[in-house]
Amino acid sequence: MAVTAAMVKELRERTGAGMVDCKNVLVEVDGDIERAIEVLREKGLAKAAKKAGRVAAEGLVKEAISKDKKQGAIVEVNSETDFVAKNEQFINFVTQVADMVLENDVKTIEELKELPWAEDKNKTVGDILTEKISVIGENLTLRRFIKMSTTGTIVAYTHGGGKIVSMVEMDGEGPKVEEVGKNIAMQVAASNPQFLSKSDVSEETIAKEKEILLTQALNENATAAKPKPENIIEKMVEGRLGKELFKEICLLEQDYVKEPSITVEKYVVQELKSKDAIKSFVRFEAGEGIEKKAENFAEEVAKQING
Incomplete structure (x- = not known):
């Protein structure tokens, strides 16, 4: 029986095994998908599928920057535990994926998974991910990536060994621009701004x-000893918007972490003589926004002991 691409796809989705392994086993069993599943399980190649339901809320973020500093990439891969995030095999995998994003033009996670693996062109990134799941023994998720390009300079900062990575696009080139860019990347990692400037904040958000x-x-005001008139209240709110909202969410409005007496904008103008020196930025934090399952450690150990 001829093995079709649709059959390979179905087997891969049902087992989590690699594309090449699925094809080879289907050929071996003459296209019998149910028997192919059994063979993959017997060979240990369907092991990954059993872990697919587990929440991968830990993980690692890695960056890659081209030699000319004109392009940069960030990748996040999640794991179930922080322990695995420190595993050398896992770290190397995430590092290699970041390099592949930098070197290739991919737009989606699916496109990235279909890229031929750098060290073995017969396998894809998705195949290698499945293999890592089987070897490491945890569910791993290739969650997100971004690639930045510029005519200026890309600078990145990594915090906590890969817990947070921030990347900044700076206007201009040279050591001074890189120094300021590194400081701004540290600011982004620490303060997590949502926008570059006040003009970027939507009217809806405001x-x-x-x-x-x-x-x-x-x-x-309702519980105050001396309530204020409504027009005064509105002016107070306008003041709070400037002092609280914009300082919290806008990078240029934030107090500069290394010198809180000045804003980020003042620091950049002071160093580079331009308030437009920062073109864009991005920040990835491992596990950000993923709901982590609360586990009782003693109960979890008991479950494993009792099978």
């Missing part, structure tokens, strides 16, 4: 925040 602040102020 209106929603203003509504929240106004409600807070009115509630405070």
Whole structure:
């Protein structure tokens, strides 16, 4: 019986085994998918599929930057435990994937998974990921990546051995630009801004925040010994927007972490004579936004002991 691409795809989805392994086993069993599943299990190649339901909320973020500093890439791969995130095999895998994102033009996770693996062109990134799941013994998830390109300079900063990676696109080139870029990348890692400047914040975001602040102020005013007029309350809210919201979410408005008496914008102008020196930035934090399953450690050990 002829083995089709659809059959290989179905077997891969049902077992989590690699594309090449699925094809070879289907040929071996003359296209019998149910028998192919049994063979893959017998060979230990379907082991990964059993772990697919586990929550991978830990992990590692890695960056790669081209020699000319014109391109940069960040990749996040998740694991179930922090222990595995420190595993050398896992670290090497994430590092290699970051290099592949840098060297290739891929837009989606699926495209990335289909790339031929650098060290074995007969296997894909997805195949290697499945193999790592089987060897390491945890569910691993290739979660997200980004690639940046510039005519200026790309600078990155890694915190906590790969817990957080920030990348900044700077206008211009040279040691001074790289130094300032590194400091800005550290700021991004520490302060997690959402926008570059106030002009990037949508009217919708401002209106929603203003509504929240106004409600807070009115509630405070209702219990105050000397309530203020409504027009005064509105002015107070406008003041809070500038002091609280923009300072929290806008990079240029934040207090500079190395010298809190000045803003990031003032620092950049001071060093590079331009308030437009920062073009863009991105920040990846491992496991960010993934709901972690709360486990009782004693119960988990008991479960494993009792099978």
